[in-house]
Amino acid sequence: MADLTHLRTAKYIDLVTFRRSGVGVHTPVWFGYEDGRLYVMTLPDSGKLKRIRNNPAVRVAPATVRGRALGPEVDAVARVAPDPRRARQLVRKRYWLARIPWPWRRENVYLEISPA
Numbered sequence: 001m002a003d004l005t006h007l008r009t010a011k012y013i014d015l016v017t018f019r020r021s022g023v024g025v026h027t028p029v030w031f032g033y034e035d036g037r038l039y040v041m042t043l044p045d046s047g048k049l050k051r052i053r054n055n056p057a058v059r060v061a062p063a064t065v066r067g068r069a070l071g072p073e074v075d076a077v078a079r080v081a082p083d084p085r086r087a088r089q090l091v092r093k094r095y096w097l098a099r100i101p102w103p104w105r106r107e108n109v110y111l112e113i114s115p116a
Helices: 047-054 084-094
Strands: 012-018 024-029 032-034 037-042 057-063 074-080 109-115
Touching (some): 012 037, 012 047, 024 037, 032 084, 037 084, 047 074
Antiparallel strands (some): 012 024, 032 037, 037 109, 074 109
C-alpha cells in the first residue's frame, strides 16, 4: 500500500486522472490532508470528476502551481468525499483564496484520495 504522508507538506499536487483510452490527464490542484488521505475540491461538471467516476484509479505527486511534478507519482484511489463539510474545512484551512465566497461559483464537489 502506498503512503501519501510525504504530500502533506507540498503546496500543490499533480492529480493524474485517466481517460477511457487510458491516457493520463495531469491537473495541478489545491488539497487538504488528514489521516493519510488527501481532499481535493472540483466543480460538479469538471472533466476530472467525470474521469474519476469512470475510473477511480489516480496518481498524485507534489507539484508546482503550474503542475510540474516535484517528486515521484504515487498510485491512489479517488472517490467523492463522504464528509464534504470536513473536506471543505481542510482545503480552506490551507488556501485563503478557497475561503472567498465567489457569487458566480456553483457548489463544489470534494474528492477523497486514499492510498492504493
